[in-house]
Amino acid sequence: MLTDIKSLTREQVESQFKAWNEPAFRVAQLLDWLYARRVTTWDAMTNLPKTLREKLREKFSLNTLELVRKQGSDDTTQKFLWKLADGQLIESVLIPARPALYGEASDRHTLCISTQVGCAYGCKFCASGLDGWKRNLGVHEIVEQVLAVERWSATESLKCSVSSVQSENPGGLKTENLKLETRPPARLISNLVIMGMGEPLANYD
Structure with missing residues (x-):
């Protein structure tokens, strides 16, 4: 089984690229595609040479989470149920700040992420550990929760933008009037917290 590229530290990526005799600036390009642009395929990394993309494809995987279900309304807490590559299920919860609680506008969004599948502690007051x-989750599975929610946010923002343009052009939307966004999508998540289900320090490594 191939190692997911998102399990590697920057230093490990640099070491691998050095072994491949790739110039150092390629590392920054790769990390930009993974964590700023949040792409999900090697072929999307268009400023990397095809030969390098093939090396990456043969050496590493680029797994994503499958969204099974999302609950919540647009302006409140969103709960995501994800399916992992082995079929196990985990949850992430996106919690927007409520301006009414602070008396001022806030764009803070906190993501609560899972570090384990299930829970070994069996607290009697909690249903989360019944199964x-x-x-433990792998590094890439933890990181991918953040990236997957950011992708969801970017998709929702695009839908809103298209709807806005359509409302301003009731006679029809011409695709030639739409400009493709070449910049990395804006970040949504400003804070990370760890899911209470399970014990994060039990997956410290």
Whole structure:
């Protein structure tokens, strides 16, 4: 099984690229595609040479989470149910700040992420651990929760933008009037917290 590229530190990526005799600036390009532009395929990394993309494809995987279900309204907490590559399910929860609580506008968004599948602690007051503990999440599975929610946000923003243009052009929307966005999408998440289900320090490594 191939190692997911998102499991590697920057230093590990630099070491691999050095072994491949790739110039150092390629590392920054790769990380930009992964974490700023948040692409999900090697072919989307268009400023990387095709030969390098093939090396990456043969050496590493680029897995994503499958969104099974999302609950919540547009302006409140959003709960995401994700399916992992092995079929296990985990949750992430996006919590927007409520300006009414602070008396001023706020664009703070906190994402609560999972670090384990299930829970081994069996607290009697909590239903989350009824099925027991399955396994720890890998680094890439933890990181991918953040990236997946950011992708969802970018998609929702694009839908809103298209709807706005359509409302301003009731006679029809001409695709030639739409400009493709070449900049990385804006970041939504400003804070990260760890899901209370399970024990984060049990997956410290």
